[in-house]
Amino acid sequence: MIKNIVIVDDHQLFLDGICALFNKHDDIKVLLATTNIKDAINCIDSENPHLVITDISMPEMSGIELIALLKKKQPKIKIMVLSMFANIQSYKDIDAYLLKETNEEELIFAINEVVEKNRKYLKIIEDKEENIILRDNNVLLTTREKEIIRLIIKEHNTTAIAEKLFISTHTVMTHRKNIFFKLEVTNIAGLTKKAFQLGII
Amino acid sequence: MIKNIVIVDDHQLFLDGICALFNKHDDIKVLLATTNIKDAINCIDSENPHLVITDISMPEMSGIELIALLKKKQPKIKIMVLSMFANIQSYKDIDAYLLKETNEEELIFAINEVVEKNRKYLKIIEDKEENIILRDNNVLLTTREKEIIRLIIKEHNTTAIAEKLFISTHTVMTHRKNIFFKLEVTNIAGLTKKAFQLGII
DNA sequence: TAATTAATACCATATTTGTGGTATTTTAAA
């Protein structure tokens, strides 16, 4: 069985590499490997691939949003996430989850598991010390919250953010509280980490 | 001219990909592509490659430390950094600096520039908004400082860190101050970002 | 051995954060 794959990742070199790698496998056909999410969505719509490989952290659109969108359009499509990080907030729509530390063998194995055998392959390390727990609740921040999170990470404090957005400091604090609750963090260190992992920044 | 290259990166898949990519180029010979820094150092010592490709952020040893070590041992060796981030603290020992968003063409071009033409190829985006400025001063944190930075990023507060390390909160605050000064940040958001970028965490 | 760096400790204080609420208006979706 030939598996048709679309790859979306923000690193061109990663795309080049993974294409070169898949080239060696006759049963895998890369329909498109791109950094452009819109191109990817168009291709997925028209070509109907078996599998989409993507990352969670991407600048334009969060991987989570992309996945939700794709699964909504084509529920049968398989999604593989190749991420830098070992924790995800929502694995609802994800069929395979691998770290970028993975190797060729595991990658090919996971593709077969997901596409041919209709199984899931989720490689997630539950880090007890950091208390990273998987949850099935979608962490979807509002646009305003993302705006604020970006400013926090740019080392702006509450008053600076309030001035920049022409809103009250109280409002900023409220958003902050909501963000903290949604991302399950208790301070800015945790927030910054999560933002990195989710590709918000 | 055949260029002998050693690649060190913490992502196996990246290594696989880049090897597959270099395979197409007859003038490039990958002596070793590994996630293990010690193996890399051994190979570099014995094989004397033209170029070492590495990342700044790696778990075991910081890329900066690795580069400093290599250049000390073999001053003639060329160093290419392939990083996720567009800012570096020290470019003293680095001959080429590319983002992982780069493509095959640029990568090959940069290798030729550095190895054959003895030039530098530093692709650094100076982000004015974030005020990222290149500096030639080595940012080298002490082991204690690194210990503390890791705890801060794990969302520990000053008292918790003091208790964990059996030292006074004052001491923790002093380390904190020194870290902030060295990394040129003003709060934990900046600290966390820098730690990510430098691969401390 | 002299000099330097690393690690430690302490003080003071203004500013900022984090946490606990409540509540209104605007926007978007069902």
Next chain:
DNA sequence: TTTAAAATACCACAAATATGGTATTAATTA
């Protein structure tokens, strides 16, 4: 159009951070 979600604003207060010092004791290196 009714309902729900998003964005807004306000209050209070303890806890923690950031910033400005000074200073002593290892440990390491020139």
